[in-house]
Amino acid sequence: MIPRVAVHEEVREALERNLPVVVLETAVLTHGLPREARPQAPAVFGTALAGSIEWDGSLPVNLATARALAATVRAAGGVPASSCVLDGVLRIGIEPDELQRLAMMEAEKCSARDLGRVMACGGSGGTTVAATLAACTAANQSLGFSETGGLKVFATGGIGGVHRHWNRHADISADIRALAVSSLVVVTAGAKVILDLTATREALDTNLIPVLGWQVGHFPRFTVQGRPGELAVPRVEDIQQVGSICQQHWGTLRRREAILLLNELPAGLALDGALVEAIVQEALAAADERRIEGPALTPFLLEYMAKRTGGAALEANIALLLNNVALATQVAGVLATNDAI
Ligand code: PSU
Numbered sequence: 428m429i430p431r432v433a434v435h436e437e438v439r440e441a442l443e444r445n446l447p448v449v450v451l452e453t454a455v456l457t458h459g460l461p462r463e464a465r466p467q468a469p470a471v472f473g474t475a476l477a478g479s480i481e482w483d484g485s486l487p488v489n490l491a492t493a494r495a496l497a498a499t500v501r502a503a504g505g506v507p508a509s510s511c512v513l514d515g516v517l518r519i520g521i522e523p524d525e526l527q528r529l530a531m532m533e534a535e536k537c538s539a540r541d542l543g544r545v546m547a548c549g550g551s552g553g554t555t556v557a558a559t560l561a562a563c564t565a566a567n568q569s570l571g572f573s574e575t576g577g578l579k580v581f582a583t584g585g586i587g588g589v590h591r592h593w594n595r596h597a598d599i600s601a602d603i604r605a606l607a608v609s610s611l612v613v614v615t616a617g618a619k620v621i622l623d624l625t626a627t628r629e630a631l632d633t634n635l636i637p638v639l640g641w642q643v644g645h646f647p648r649f650t651v652q653g654r655p656g657e658l659a660v661p662r663v664e665d666i667q668q669v670g671s672i673c674q675q676h677w678g679t680l681r682r683r684e685a686i687l688l689l690n691e692l693p694a695g696l697a698l699d700g701a702l703v704e705a706i707v708q709e710a711l712a713a714a715d716e717r718r719i720e721g722p723a724l725t726p727f728l729l730e731y732m733a734k735r736t737g738g739a740a741l742e743a744n745i746a747l748l749l750n751n752v753a754l755a756t757q758v759a760g761v762l763a764t765n766d767a768i
């Protein structure tokens with residue numbers, strides 16, 4: 428019988444040998460990024476952040492980005508592991524041709540609640556933060572790791588959270604609930620700027636989720652830098668410190684929440700806050716008018732932002748993904764060799 432949770436052999440071996448493994452979500456591939464090609468490389472590819480990683484302008488943007496993310500992990504000595512459902516099997520770590528198939532096909536956007544159904548009917552889908560965390564927990568259990576062993580680090584662009592206008596119509600991403608019960612470090616550029624970030628930060632707090640700013644004292648706003656003095660978060664300065672916090676939180680205290688590591692997009696790559704805010708308002712009005720809600724809302728808003736900024740929001744989204752994956756690989760390096768966790 429085919430196992431329903433299949434962990435790629437390279438990933439399994441890396442875990443056994445205490446090598447850094449970085450899990451990558453794929454809802455960003457199937458639903459967060461466009462499928463048209465972008466011949467000209469996004470601005471981040473000329474900077475130190477991308478290093479020697481190249482942009483393949485002949486590929487659809489979603490696939491070119493996914494390849495660049497995997498290459499970023501490898502360049503830093505790590506093993507990338509994309510999570511998804513393919514033909515009914517929950518997978519951690521896939522082959523390049525499978526990634527390509529997922530990027531091109533009509534895949535579902537799977538949150539944790541969708542996984543069982545899509546697997547049962549032999550379907551395929553990209554996994555959101557919530558579903559990726561559920562997949563990691565299932566994989567760790569099936570590999571026989573302790574609750575905090577195995578896959579420990581996961582990179583995304585921006586987590587889901589509390590949508591604006593929640594007092595009229597509550598839409599709180601399942602990402603928050605999944606973070607409350609999955610012991611991984613999640614590297615993120617704050618939460619998406621399309622959300623109510625104050626309410627999102629409070630929801631994280633209510634769910635006992637430790638939130639740390641990577642060399643930053645405030646909550647970043649996805650493609651936009653955070654505002655100093657607003658939404659303060661505790662700062663961490665170095666990777667060893669992140670390791671010690673994980674050890675105390677999971678090891679000593681036996682807590683099981685994810686640890687959210689907030690990574691702000693550097694100035695120069697981040698967009699202008701006032702401009703983005705004006706476009707978010709427009710995007711929300713357009714979604715309202717077209718009655719777009721539920722799982723379709725986040726992809727709609729991201730696409731609207733990308734189009735309306737002439738691709739600038741898209742370039743910033745790609746930059747922050749690379750930035751997060753690079754930091755996640757460093758964290759994975761420290762956690763992989765920490766036996767106390
Ligand atoms: N980060 C991105 N683009 C995305 C997402 C994250 O840069 O498309 C996805 C993630 O998979 C996240 C999901 O879990 O959007 C949140 O969707 P929702 O608000 O419907 O829970």
Ligand code: MN
Pocket residue numbers: 598599600601721722
């Ligand atoms: Mn939602």
